[in-house]
Amino acid sequence: MYISGVGRTKFGNLSDNLQELAYEAILNALDDSNLDINEIGAIFVSNFLSGPLNGQLHLNSMISSLIPGINIPIIRVETACASSSVAFNQAIYCLQNYSNILIVGVEKMTGVGLLPTTDAISMAGDRTYDFPNGLIFPAAYALIAQQYMLKNNINHDILELVSYINHQNSRLNPLAHFYYKEVSKEMIKNAPMIASPLNLFDCSPISDGAVAVILSKNKTSDRDVKVMSSKIATDTISLTERINLTSFIATKIASKQAYKEAQITPADLDIIEIHDCFTISELIALEDLGICGASEVSELIKNGDILRDGPFPVNTDGGLKANGHPIGATGLAQIFEIVAQLRQETEKRQVDNPEIGLAQNIGGIGGTCGITILGV
Amino acid sequence: MYISGVGRTKFGNLSDNLQELAYEAILNALDDSNLDINEIGAIFVSNFLSGPLNGQLHLNSMISSLIPGINIPIIRVETACASSSVAFNQAIYCLQNYSNILIVGVEKMTGVGLLPTTDAISMAGDRTYDFPNGLIFPAAYALIAQQYMLKNNINHDILELVSYINHQNSRLNPLAHFYYKEVSKEMIKNAPMIASPLNLFDCSPISDGAVAVILSKNKTSDRDVKVMSSKIATDTISLTERINLTSFIATKIASKQAYKEAQITPADLDIIEIHDCFTISELIALEDLGICGASEVSELIKNGDILRDGPFPVNTDGGLKANGHPIGATGLAQIFEIVAQLRQETEKRQVDNPEIGLAQNIGGIGGTCGITILGV
Numbered sequence: 001m002y003i004s005g006v007g008r009t010k011f012g013n014l015s016d017n018l019q020e021l022a023y024e025a026i027l028n029a030l031d032d033s034n035l036d037i038n039e040i041g042a043i044f045v046s047n048f049l050s051g052p053l054n055g056q057l058h059l060n061s062m063i064s065s066l067i068p069g070i071n072i073p074i075i076r077v078e079t080a081c082a083s084s085s086v087a088f089n090q091a092i093y094c095l096q097n098y099s100n101i102l103i104v105g106v107e108k109m110t111g112v113g114l115l116p117t118t119d120a121i122s123m124a125g126d127r128t129y130d131f132p133n134g135l136i137f138p139a140a141y142a143l144i145a146q147q148y149m150l151k152n153n154i155n156h157d158i159l160e161l162v163s164y165i166n167h168q169n170s171r172l173n174p175l176a177h178f179y180y181k182e183v184s185k186e187m188i189k190n191a192p193m194i195a196s197p198l199n200l201f202d203c204s205p206i207s208d209g210a211v212a213v214i215l216s217k218n219k220t221s222d223r224d225v226k227v228m229s230s231k232i233a234t235d236t237i238s239l240t241e242r243i244n245l246t247s248f249i250a251t252k253i254a255s256k257q258a259y260k261e262a263q264i265t266p267a268d269l270d271i272i273e274i275h276d277c278f279t280i281s282e283l284i285a286l287e288d289l290g291i292c293g294a295s296e297v298s299e300l301i302k303n304g305d306i307l308r309d310g311p312f313p314v315n316t317d318g319g320l321k322a323n324g325h326p327i328g329a330t331g332l333a334q335i336f337e338i339v340a341q342l343r344q345e346t347e348k349r350q351v352d353n354p355e356i357g358l359a360q361n362i363g364g365i366g367g368t369c370g371i372t373i374l375g376v
Numbered sequence: 377m378y379i380s381g382v383g384r385t386k387f388g389n390l391s392d393n394l395q396e397l398a399y400e401a402i403l404n405a406l407d408d409s410n411l412d413i414n415e416i417g418a419i420f421v422s423n424f425l426s427g428p429l430n431g432q433l434h435l436n437s438m439i440s441s442l443i444p445g446i447n448i449p450i451i452r453v454e455t456a457c458a459s460s461s462v463a464f465n466q467a468i469y470c471l472q473n474y475s476n477i478l479i480v481g482v483e484k485m486t487g488v489g490l491l492p493t494t495d496a497i498s499m500a501g502d503r504t505y506d507f508p509n510g511l512i513f514p515a516a517y518a519l520i521a522q523q524y525m526l527k528n529n530i531n532h533d534i535l536e537l538v539s540y541i542n543h544q545n546s547r548l549n550p551l552a553h554f555y556y557k558e559v560s561k562e563m564i565k566n567a568p569m570i571a572s573p574l575n576l577f578d579c580s581p582i583s584d585g586a587v588a589v590i591l592s593k594n595k596t597s598d599r600d601v602k603v604m605s606s607k608i609a610t611d612t613i614s615l616t617e618r619i620n621l622t623s624f625i626a627t628k629i630a631s632k633q634a635y636k637e638a639q640i641t642p643a644d645l646d647i648i649e650i651h652d653c654f655t656i657s658e659l660i661a662l663e664d665l666g667i668c669g670a671s672e673v674s675e676l677i678k679n680g681d682i683l684r685d686g687p688f689p690v691n692t693d694g695g696l697k698a699n700g701h702p703i704g705a706t707g708l709a710q711i712f713e714i715v716a717q718l719r720q721e722t723e724k725r726q727v728d729n730p731e732i733g734l735a736q737n738i739g740g741i742g743g744t745c746g747i748t749i750l751g752v
Contacts, residue, residue, distance in 0.1 A: 237437040
């Protein structure tokens with residue numbers, strides 16, 4: 001099973017609507033592949049907030065409208081911020097019936113707002129207990145960060161460094177939300193507080209964007225990238241139901257299963273995409289993915305091990321923090337970056353000769369995790 | 377591939393919340409099967425409006441919370457009113473990896489309303505062109521009904537008869553939304569107009585409810601029902617994009633493919649569940665499913681052919697009109713009824729010795745269609 005085409009839009013505060021974003025990504029992915037739309041057997045569309053923000057659901061039918069004459073199966077998947085890695089996972093099972101399946105993730109978050117954006121995003125968390133008590137996402141991840149910092153005896157400096165590295169990476173990615181923005185360590189340190197200890201630069205932005213990926217049963221060209229594994233796992237939705245706040249069991253379970261299926265260990269990874277919705281989640285993921293132990297995470301980051309020329313390059317596209325976080329497209333954006341890196345087509349941000357990459361995409365506070373391992 | 381367990385809640389204006397409805401259906405399906413929750417390899421959750429109405433998305437993680445200790449793959453599917461037949465279809469592909477998969481459809485529509493219900497439901501249609509021009513669902517189906525009545529030279533009497541038959545059927549289904557309600561032909565004829573020519577009794581109600589179905593790779597008991605085919609197709613979302621308003625191409629394509637896979641013809645069907653969101657859609661479906669030609673639909677209904685003791689019993693549970701229409705659960709409710717009928721467990725509404733049943737579940741104005749064929 002191969003990825004035979006990838007396409008995306010720029011991420012950011014864009015003037016395009018939901019349809020235009022999805023259409024652009026689909027056309028780009030088809031252009032990137034050797035395939036014609038008529039060779040696509042089914043489509044998955046991944047999106048989180050089009051109901052509450054755009055007032056539009058039934059996106060599978062909306063996609064049918066974008067491509068006149070298409071009556072093939074189109075399925076919408078929603079699993080919060082993990083929507084697109086889960087859609088990708090489902091497409092793999094569905095591929096038994098078709099030669100090629102297209103997966104498109106799309107989110108239009110700015111300039112809309114049937115409901116306030118923060119209110120809408122909080123629907124990824126528990127609205128029965130957590131939300132009424134103030135646990136919108138920055139607050140929930142702040143609680144987690146407080147506990148993590150206490151437990152592992154670290155201070156905010158390390159989170160600032162994570163943010164800085166992601167912003168530096170985005171300066172080499174012309175499609176990134178913050179490609180244009182020069183960000184200094186001083187700016188990060190002095191940014192306004194959002195929910196202590198998380199300041200503005202610990203939080204990923206509100207972005208518009210879309211990404212499409214084409215999955216093919218058989219190899220279509222030398223640029224195709226192999227799907228070594230895709231696994232998903234779930235966990236409880238409310239923080240009140242968690243015993244351990246500083247580790248996400250869904251990441252642990254899905255990554256363990258994925259390593260097994262791909263027959264690799266974390267040491268074999270040449271490039272990693274981590275779901276850094278907040279800087280703290282990058283630290284948690286490094287441990288949950290088995291890259292290093294909890295006590296070693298700080299050192300790993302300080303040593304420069306997650307830089308482009310280090311042993312574990314992380315978020316070379318800028319991550320959610322600086323590439324952007326158009327929620328229903330984020331998991332596919334990670335896959336886009338790994339494909340581009342494995343093909344050695346990322347120009348200035350290219351990692352030296354990568355052979356295996358992993359993407360970790362989580363929903364809510366780790367209530368869903370999708371792990372994808374790709375290789376050449 | 378078999379259905380080894382089915383369970384549902386009562387449909388109607390209920391006091392239960394989203395979690396309670398889903399939980400009750402899941403427990404009932406497990407009770408109905410010989411399986412324990414630990415034998416379920418993955419779960420699909422189908423829902424349409426939990427974001428706009430309940431303010432809760434990420435329902436796959438919510439389901440994980442309902443069953444402590446469960447970290448298995450859980451996937452939410454949304455394709456408007458066809459959400460649950462599409463989730464069922466996807467579960468079939470996923471079953472290659474597991475022995476048993478549970479599919480739960482749930483919708484909580486009353487007593488909630490972060491947004492007005494009619495506004496929320498309109499998200500199944502096109503919000504760019506149709507909605508701003510007043511085409512909420514009753515209006516869109518009224519346009520279709522006007523054209524259908526003109527084209528086929530029928531009057532409202534035949535729609536009233538469809539409504540009456542569905543209400544009569546629901547009087548034999550204790551779990552139906554309108555089980556309690558004696559409905560006369562006079563009441564239907566004189567009901568208040570909603571959108572001409574559709575009056576109140578042409579429109580399905582706003583219902584709460586949940587249904588769960590367990591799909592098993594191997595036969596688990598003599599009560600298991602065989603899945604003969606499941607197919608889905610899509611079409612454009614906006615009425616402005618349709619050439620023909622009086623036929624839904626997605627139903628035609630999906631049913632043709634399903635008949636082929638099941639190796640049957642429409643004449644082989646012993647029981648049919650039709651998506652009568654509005655009475656007019658039942659007439660359209662009878663033609664689109666190939667039960668009879670457009671010019672014969674009226675006669676078929678007047679002859680009593682769709683009654684329980686006729687050659688093509690339709691909506692023995694009361695259909696969407698009288699069993700109810702908890703949107704994300706509706707497709708599974710149809711499957712529930714067919715399973716119950718094929719097992720001959722429906723008591724007073726039992727059809728004589730049925731062997732093959734078909735369910736037609738559409739989303740929006742036929743923008744999605746899921747067809748399921750089951751047999752003993």
